[in-house]
Structure formats: C-alpha cells, structure tokens
Amino acid sequence: MASHGILDRVAIVGMGCTPFREHWDRSLDDLLIEAHGAALTSAGLVKDEVDAYWYGTSQSSASGISLATPLRLDNRPVTRVENYCATGSEALRQACYAVASGAYDVAVAIGGEKVKDGGYQGLNAFPIPTDGTNRTLTAAAMFSLMLPAYADSYGVDEDELRYVVAKIAEKNHFNGARNPLAQFRRETSAEAICEMAAVAGRLSVFDCAGVADGAAAAVVVPADRATDYTDAPLYVKALSLVAGDGSGLVDPEFDFTTLPECATAATDAYAQAGITDPRTELAMAEVHDCFTPTELVLMEDLGFSARGEGWRDVLDGTFALGGDLPVNTDGGLKSFGHPVGASGLRMHYEAWLQLRGEAPEERRISTLETRSRALVHNLGGYPGEMVSFVGIWGTERD
C-alpha cells in the first residue's frame, strides 16, 4: 500500500476556536460563524477569498448547505464530512489534499457540533434501523473493557491501574484549568477521582470526556504561499487515517490492550514525516482522551512508551506539562468536552498556539528549544472497531 503523504506542501495559516461550553444560548450556526470569523481574521482573509470548504459535523446537521447558509457563502464548493469522532480532523485532511492537488488556493476546514439540544446527558447516536442485535453499550463501557484486559496482560494490580488512569484525568484537568476556552477549569486529584462512584467498569464520570458544544476552523494554503498570510505557518508533515475492519470484535487474538488502528496510523505518519523516535522528536501531542484508559493505551500505540510500560510513564509524569513529552496541554477532551465535529480541529488549535509560542504562559511547553513538531491524534469508534487519524505539523519547512 502506498502512502506518500504531502510533506511540506500545505500549511495552516489561520485558526479559530470557540469556547467549548454548554452553550444554551447559542446555536450551531452561531458557533460556526464565530469559529469561521476567527480563523479568517487570523489569516487576514475575508470570506470571498476562500475557494472551498470542508465542513465536519457528526450529527448536528447534514450537507454543505448547512454551512453555506449560515455563512452565506457565495456558490462555493462545500463538502460535509463525517467520520465518527475523528470528523474534525477528517475535514482538515480533505481540505489539505484539495490544496495540495492544486485545485484550490485557499481552503477552510471547519467543524462544529451542537450536542446539548438533545435533552439527554452524553453523546447519543442517531438511530439507524437494524435487526436489533447491535450493542447498546455506552462508549464509556466499551473503552472500560481495556482496563481489566491491560491489568491482566501486564500483571498490573487493578487498583493501581485505576489510580494510573485517574492520574491522566488529573493531568488533563490541571492543563484545562489553565485554558480559558476549556469547559472545565478546575483542578482535581487522582485520589478524589478514585473515590467517585463507578459508572462504567471502574470508570467514574471524571474518567470520561465532558459534553459540550463548540466549533473550530483552520485555513489552509499551498506551503509556497504560506508566508503571504502569516509569519509562522504550520506545515503539514504527515496526515494519516485508518479505518479498522472491525476484526477486533471477531478475532480472539485481539486482547483489548491496544488500538491497532491508532498504531497503524502512527506508523504511517512517522514514515511520512521522517520521525524515528517520537518521544524525543515531538515537542507535544494532542491525543484523543475520550476516556482515561484511551490515553493510557495511546501512549504505547503512538510509540511514546514501550508496550506494557505506559502506566509507569504516566506515574512518572512523562506526559505532564513540564514532562519529557507534554500530552493534551490544552486539557484534552477531559476539560473541553467533545463536540464531535469540532474536537479534531480544537486539538489542532492547541498545536497552532503552542508551536507558534502563543499559548498562555501558564501552560506553555518548554520543549520548543530543540523540537518544532506536534502530533495530533483523533479517533472515532470503539476498541476493536475504530477510525484513527494521526497528523504531524511543524513550524519549519525541511
């Protein structure tokens, strides 16, 4: 299988991101208008200068019309994108390829989700008629399947492992407390999380991503013209996407200690970007911490930790703001909540701020002196059947 990538051929030159909140007083259209306006302003553009749009939303609206109408786009090509919880990153990936092909000079990827109008807590999938044999488990429960499996495979005490994943939540809430865009801005302790009632397996509510509305957007242009728009563009180093074949739920060989689609996407991305040791070469990573066990396993699948050793690195603070490799410096899904179509672009927004040195001082990473690349990981689905996106971005053109 060929996967050539588009190394240094496209750059992000502007981004915008709304606060992620329970926006009871704002519609999806309001959020899209805000993210779009902020991204264009950041690139010094007006909307007539944008050639094409890729609009990611999982289930808040359908078709390009639902973006073209609120923004009153003038007969532009607008493509609605959906790829589960990786929808936002997928919209960006499609926009990048369109620019790299030469079809367009300026493209916008925008994602948004209005989750809080449903009347139920949590994300609730659009019902598709079925034979009635499909699982009705929550995502929290599906991801909680990984904890007993991990403890059993690596001989980690279940109580200790429960504390390890609570430490991940503690770290992400620490970071989110330093981010005005985050939904939850209060620090909490792993000890307090361990005391909470379990809702799915050993997981408490604080092991789960919050639920929020939000939108985010990025402007992409050919790399050769990036400095026309900004002094500090982010160049594409890698874009990878893997859709799993669901075999993990069929094949007893799959042991629920790994997310193979993520490992495959990471391998592909590292090859595109020429990265051989991600833990020392990356300045930071934004990863899909939908539930705390997800982030634990991702540290191994993305090559940041050796197999079976991720839990030790978590306890050692390797991925903390001041650690060897800061992960989810903006607070992650834990602090932001998860408006599905927006999340992937929100992750990119943090890479945009950090690599350009624009993150507020209190959560600024200290790895930039020797490193200039960030990884963004975004997944959709469940252990055993998921889509995974891995992108790598850098401030320097090789």
Add this chain to the structure above:
Amino acid sequence: MSAPRGILAYGAHVPYRRLDRVEVGAFLGTSAGHGHRAVASFDEDAVTMGVAAARFALSTGDSEASRPGAIWFSTVAAPYLDKTNATVMHAALRLDASVPALDFGGAQRSAIGALRTALEAGRSTLVVSADVRVGRPGGPEDAGGGDAAAAVLVGSADDGALVAEYLGGATATAEFTDRWRTPGDAHSRTWEDRFGEQAYAPLGAAAWADALSATGLSAADVDIAVVTGLHARAVRKVGSSLGVAVADDRTGDVGNSGAAHPALLLADVLDGAEPDTVVALVVLADGCEVTLFRTTDALADRRPARSVASQVADRVDVPYARYLSWRGMLAVEPPNRPEPSRPSSSAALRRTDWKHGFEGSADRTTGIIHLPPSRVGIAGGEVDDMDPAPMADAVGTVATFTVDRLAYSPSPPVVFAVVDFDGGGRMPIELTDVDPAEVAIGDRIEMTFRRMFTADGLHNYFWKGRPVRL
C-alpha cells in the same frame, strides 16, 4: 399394529431468580407464606423460557432423531397475539421451514390438551408449555405462582427410543366459572375456594376411573401420580383420593407455574424415575385430563443435561420491589437515556439465522468463525467463501468485561463481556443471570435466548451470555 407412541425426550427450564415469600410478606405487611417462587428475569418471557426448555429436550439424543416434525406452544402469557409465538421458538431452534409451528393459546387447559393431542396424533411433535404467573401484590398468585417452561418431544418408537410409553388416558370436560381472566388483564380472578373444590372432585374421579379402564390398569399398578392445577384445594382433594403416591408438586420452591406446571412436574418425576415406572399425570383445568406413561430402559441415557431439581437449586433471590418493576407493577425511573428504537422487521428477516438462531459463518479457507456472519473474511479470501456456523450451543470464556451503569436497559446495569468460544469465534455480548460484582476474566459462559427490550410493542429477541453454573 402401529408402533407405540410416547415421550422421546423432555426438558425443563426454571429461571435463576426467586422471590422469598417471607420477604414478600414483610414488604406488604402481611403473610405471604414460606418458601420461594421462581421468577422469570426481566429479559425472559414465555417464549424465551420455552426455547430454553426445548433446547434441553432437543439435545438429549442423537440430533437426527430428535428433530421434531412439528412444534406446538401453549401459554397463558403469550408475548404476541395475532402473530404466532411458536415461530419465534421455531427460528431460535433452527427448525426447518417445513415444520409447522403452532400456538395453543389462552387457557390453562390448552397445555395438557396439546400434550395429549400430540400423544395421540401421527407425527413427532415438540410440545412446549410456559407460563409467567402474575398476581396482584398480596394475592395468592403473587407469592404462590411460579414462572417456568417445559418441553416434551412426543413421537413413536419408529422415531427413536421412547423414554416413556404412552399407555392412554381419559378426559372429563365441564363448563363452570371457577377462574377467569378477561383479555388485557394481567391477573386472574377466582370464585370462592370451596366451589371449585366440589366442582373438580367428581370430574377428577371420573377421568381417573376412565383412564384406568382405558389402559386396563388398576390404581395399584400406578407407581406415582403427578397431580396439578391452579385450584390448590381441588388438587389436594383429588390427589388424596387416587390411592396412589403423589409426587411433590414444587409449589414450595418453584410455585405453581400454570400452563407449564404439568409438563414441569412430569419432567421432575422422569428425572428420578426407574425403568418400568407407571406415571399418571392428572391435570385439573376446566375438567380433568388423565394421562398414563410407563418409563423404559432408554430413560437413563436420554435425560436432559439439567434436571428440574438442579435448576431449582441454582437460584438467587430478587428483591420484591425489583420483581414488581420487572412485571410492570412498580413504575421505576428509567435511565435518562434515549430508549432503543424498535428493531427493523425487514432487517431482522434478512438476518433471522443470526438474530434467532445465533448462527455465524465459518471461513472455508481459514476456518475463522465470524460473529455476526460475514460475507468477507477478516483474514482474506473470496467473497461468500463461508459455511454456516451454529454457535448457540458453544461455550466460551470471558476475555474482558465491564458493567455499564449509563446505558439504557429495562433493568440496569448492563453487564457485558467479550466472550471467546471454545473452538473459535468471539462475541462481545451482554450477560444475564449474573452478579455484576462477580464477573471475572476466565469465567465460563453459555448462550441463552432472551428478550432484549420491547419497543413499539415489538419484542426484540436475541441471545445473551450466561455464566455456566451447573
């Protein structure tokens, strides 16, 4: 002379849950007696319990001989009207389309009537009976009823070895209104107790005398009598007048399971009977039906994998309030999640082998079992290079598990495990009849046919896993 007819195989299902009558009394501030009643779990109904009993009956002998020529189902607690309930069982048992599936509905008498009719008819027939007995809280059936199912495979000696030969029987029919239920009502009403007793006594005596006469037997030739019916005083009176030892009627530890009870008690007696035992089945229901059997040498080799007694012993109490919520008599707050939508009838028909029969597919090239069935294998190969892989009887092991306290369920929480089957195949599936605190990696799991939920009046039947305990 035609080959003798009788019982080729049998099986019973007693659900895992029990109601402690002392707790019922304490809850209601009255006395509800002692002992236990069997309780269908929230995901069981007459159809699923009937399937469980039928699976035991059909797995006792060699598979060819034990395929029935028909399936007849009797219940007073039919999940559906208009639509046949027996066709759900037919699909779950993976019977051939040429096998008729019929309901004998409505009355207690239908169950024993179906059994006797099958015994005197011409082909092998799987006669299934099941009941979910519901009474008003504090009433006699609330604590005294029971939920259970039984299945009897009836045929001739040409169909296979009989475990009990049918010797003959007799009927006494009478119209009197001792017990009745208007369609739509959840429970029955009764006339004063002494009326039924005096009405049934002569009918029991007449049918008993006719049955002995028809078979050329005397009471002394009968080793044991099963006497049952929903009128307890009449049952006692008729039983004590037969001049024959009467079997335990399981009202103490199962409760009276109505339409299922005659075959359940017959199964219980056959579980322990020696060869050449003459068994009388005396059923009081709008008259009296007497049926006589003689056990054979084949019985010892063709008993079901689980006896009635072993299932009675495998039990866990359910709190009375939870029982009431299961039967819809106590409206509890549901999880604040969207209720599931009804299953698609067209999608269900396309996949009935999977949904009802739990039939996956096995890749002819790699041997890998795919659950659900897949047209394309996970390890390469051609499209449609698959054979059917029936998995309902497979046993597996828990690879990992969780307890979901957020998901919608008619009775939260949802206990869920990834089950890897012996001989191949994996299925992430809901568990039932399980204590959420006691699931562990390595637990052994068997499959059971259950009702997942009901939406828009449509019962969504599929399979769950259940810990292997017996």
